[in-house]
Amino acid sequence: MANKNKYADLSREQLEDKLERLERVRYGLVWKDKPEDVADQCTQELPVLVEDKTKEIRSADDPPTHFIIEGDNYHALYTLNFTHQKKIDVIYIDPPYNTGNKSWKYNNNYVDKEDTYRHSKWLSFMNKRLRLCKTLLKNTGIIICAIDDYEFAGLKLLFDQIFGEQNRLGTLTVVHNPGGRQDEKFFPTAHEYMLVYAKNNTKAEIGTLNLSKDKISQYKDADIYGRYKLRGYRRSGANSRKEDRPNLFYPIYISKNYGVLTAQYKEGYITLLPIDDKGIERCWRWNAETFEEEKEKYIEIKNINGEINLYVKERENENTGEKTKLFGINLNMRLLAVPQN
Template identity: 45%
Template sequence: MANISKQKREEFIAKIEALKQKEAIDDTDRLLLNDIINELNEKRYGLVWEQHSEAVDDMMVNNIPVFTEDKDKKIVSAPDLPYNFLLEGDNLHSLKLLEKTHKGKIDVIYIDPPYNTGNKDFIYEDRMVGKDDGYRHSKWLSFMNERLKIAKKLLSQQGVIFISIDDNEYGQLKILCDSIYNEENFVANIIWAKNSGNNNSVNVSIKTEYVLVYGNDKKHLGKSFFFQRKESFDDILALVKKCKDNGMTPEEAQAELRNYYLKNKNIPNGTKQYKYVDDEFRIFRISDLGNPSDTAYQKPEYTYDYINPLTGEKCEIPKRGWLYKKKDLDKKVAENIIYFKAKVPQLKRYLDSVEYENVSSLLINNDLGNRDLEGVINEKSSFSYPKPISLIKKCISCNSNKDITVLDFFAGSGTTGQAVMDLNMEDGGSRKFILCTNNENNICEDVTYQRLKTVITGIRKDGSKYSDGISANLKYYKTDFVSKISKDKDYYIEDKITQHIKEMIELENAVEIDNDKYVLLLTDEEVDAFEQDMKNKNLKKVYIDSTIMLSGKALSYLDDKKVEVIPIPDYYFHKDINAG
């Protein structure tokens, strides 16, 4: 099949090459024509859109973003735990800084970006973008493209990104992500079936949204990823344990289990097959001991007689012979995994040996994010369609590692932060979160921060009790700027950036510089004071400017106490924010 586009492109390039040979064309024009050739050769397949710049991009031409802590909003409920972070400001500025502190360090990214529905729910260049904007798709793609490219750099080798989206931009987003993350790293399109539909739909009530999932490098996603505990697994085990503790027999426990299945229609049929309880109160299902081969019944090693140890009688031989040779079946019997109470012996398969199953691409979740949020803040929420906590917990739990860093750079109401803390409370994990959001209409201060504060302290803003609280620590940063340009001859950008180094170190290491366990040294004077007082500190790490030095005596003492001395990275000081 002929590639018509390729033929046309080659024809154009041939004409341009011929034009370059004319004497009237100078070197400047030849360079311009080379640029045209490069543009013609650039795109083979993918999205093509009108690219737009943003004011937040323009802001970084002459300014370097930095973080400044709002110390009044710091929350500490467990000093020995690592810190979580809420970053207020445009998420592009925050992402540029995270590229310095967390490049290759984020394990899970979950984002719920604006869906660009055309109902003026998407802001670009400080304006609401509606259906009447002929460039709304191009603006949305430009907006997402820049942020997703940085997100790719932040992901760890085993990192995964989850992106919630609906029909309005799903097609464009899928192709964009194929380009940025490579289509080989596409993991799944999870279809989220929810309980509420779009009542504004003219023809069909839309009751589904999507979660696009990509790995940074899918080949590194091993068996610890995208597995989940079987439905009602914990409840089933607890039921049988309760029967045992109450002195019931295994037969009585088995009857209780089957009655439980009858009453709970939502339990998957596959799980309901685990309806037997053995003498040790382990739950199991049975499966055929017959040989899958059509010719096994012709071989004596698969058609031998076997004595039922319960009755002393010969067992009925499966029609196609036994699954195992006699010596192997004897081993299975010794391991007590053969069920002899059936007409033909069966193989036991225990529930606790198949604790996990693959995550399904169809997620039925009827929880409402608004109810979650209103339960925390104790008032009617004006926030548009926050995602339910359970949905985000499902995404985060796809990584079975409980010590990971989770990023949400469209944090909105802070659901992701609460999901991380809830998971840690449930399974004893030590996950950390970083949330980025702007403060439009005071969202960050009045909604995101207040939600996180209530979850940690257990006390709502109005003083009412929400819960017993969750042990966690939080720091609140705001984006600020250091100018690259100044008429002051004594103006040094490095000095201005140094004033915000503390925030960068804290963010990168999830700690607080407290001048006891974690110490920051930026000047010779600070080094002298530190060396005089260091034996009175409970030191863990010392962060030091690479241009100053500790004495040999101090280094020997710190080494003996196994205290890390860490030079401040040079990349903190890059004037070009894209160089991080």
């Protein structure tokens, strides 16, 4: 039976402190923060960058446009915040994976699998550096972090906490060993991950790939506006029912010779509603106003075996490129933060 009087001996201040802590409890990541010497040092001393001209790389005509900082990563990030705060476009980090094989030091001591605070030390290490990275990024900036299974779950929650879950752009699966690690007992690991976050997802942009030959070959039809492929004008899949988007459920009126179609009522015209072959009330892709504005250039009518269907023309010359998939990436790369010009 629980002890109902376990708080009886606490002072008012202690009870208020306990209540305040309970109010702060929320879904997320909690760990024992471990002090770090290098971070504490920066509160007393300022790290300074010293140029090493013996390692300078430049051509005879052009000045150097890039630089490499060699030293402790916390010192580097801390110093860059004096010179490049809110000026960085992209940050790629490849932190220690904390596998316990004594490849990573915390406070100058290797952290192995037997260390009780192994995960807490690693999260403390990452927390300090990610917060420095965030202040370096522009509002349009993006950060990419490589990681494997050892700390993936904790790191994802830490990123959500610092950058905001809404700013998670995706988790990429990176295939770096297609054959897998055959010495593993169960599933041979063939991949790692890249977590991709924006500082502000409403301002960030991701580039696209050039269309493949296979994609280009899909634009088989053409009209006065150029080549196109067809896509059903009636929506399907998630959020496609009438109750999901009631403003996208409306009748379209088609003349008997199919020469005229409109969202405005026409007596004697064929009435078409977005109802699928199972009788489910769906919705159209556009609202009625957009339909009227775009129908001439983008809508096509087909009568197949007596069934009338509408299609949207997706035009080749309006395709800005192919989005990168969140799986199947096979690469070996190391990127540096890229400052603005």
